[in-house]
Amino acid sequence: MRGLFLAFAAGLAGTVVFSPVASIAADYPSRPITFIVPWGPGGGADQVARIVSKLVEPELKTSVPVVNMPGATGQTGLTKLVTSPADGYTIEVMTGDTLALFAAKNSRFKLEQITPLAVMIQQPSGFFSSVTGSLQSWADVEKAVADKELRMAVTGYGSPDDMSVNFFKAKGMKFQSVSFAEPGMRYASVVGGQSDLLYEQAGDVRSFIDGKQMKPVLFFSKKPVEGFEDVAYSGKLGYNVYLPQFRVIIARSGTDPAIVKTLSDALAKVAQSKEYRDYLKLQYAEADSFIGPEDSLKFMKGWLSEASALSQNNAATTAAK
Known part of the structure; x- marks a missing residue:
């Protein structure tokens, strides 16, 4: 009898410890997802966020309201993202303008603070x-x-x-x-x-x-x-x-991988839709702009390396004069 009780208690303890985490991911999303645009209305980041929001809502079966938070070359909105809970209920459209600031020695942000979900657009x-x-x-x-x-x-x-x-x-x-x-x-x-x-x-x-x-x-x-x-x-x-300019949708690092997959899969479906492909044409964007989560970080690191090299070359050329 004592052995049966211990086995039951162990099973109950396991349920208490692990089921809430599994439930959160399984029930996601259960409420609206805030979509931060760290620029003012009307720009490229705002445009892509609004069409993605419109097309991704039916996929996620929840509302995805766009919130403009301009300032400091996108850093105001990024600060909001990285200080929000890593629960998938706050995402952001990040541009090359903000990523370029990561190249500075005293940068406030690091790539380790964010999780890319998908690059949605690339434009010359x-x-x-x-x-x-x-x-x-x-x-x-x-x-x-x-x-x-x-x-x-x-x-x-x-x-x-x-x-x-x-x-x-x-x-x-x-x-x-x-x-x-x-x-x-x-x-x-x-x-x-x-x-x-x-x-x-x-x-x-x-x-x-x-x-x-x-x-x-x-x-x-x-x-x-x-x-x-x-x-x-x-x-x-x-x-x-x-x-080239790009817009990548990101979440805070530490977000549950299952939630990241839910978001990324929904964005992939958006990218494949006719309405979004027509939008890319309207934007004079690359037809194959979309990059999934596995390769988005690699793309961002390569882009950042190019930006760093350009900045260093500019400084060296100026100093040599």
């Missing part, structure tokens, strides 16, 4: 000008910076935007980065003449391009960009600067 970046201005081609820009300083609208200092601008500054071209955290203000500054050029992705300013207000003068790409075959690109000109 470029320099854009006003259609009504004097900078109608890259040749016009090269001529202009020989005589005067041009103002470049960027997301923030230390961002890929700023690194790319510094690449040309290190070559003696007269550029000045001007930071606009709000996407709408950044775009309007070029159309309104407060800035001479804008660092952005074509899809994010498509309405301005289609409305004949803005045009690309240079893309950072190893090949011509589809739809803009007549626009100069860095690979052809011998400029070793690329850093």
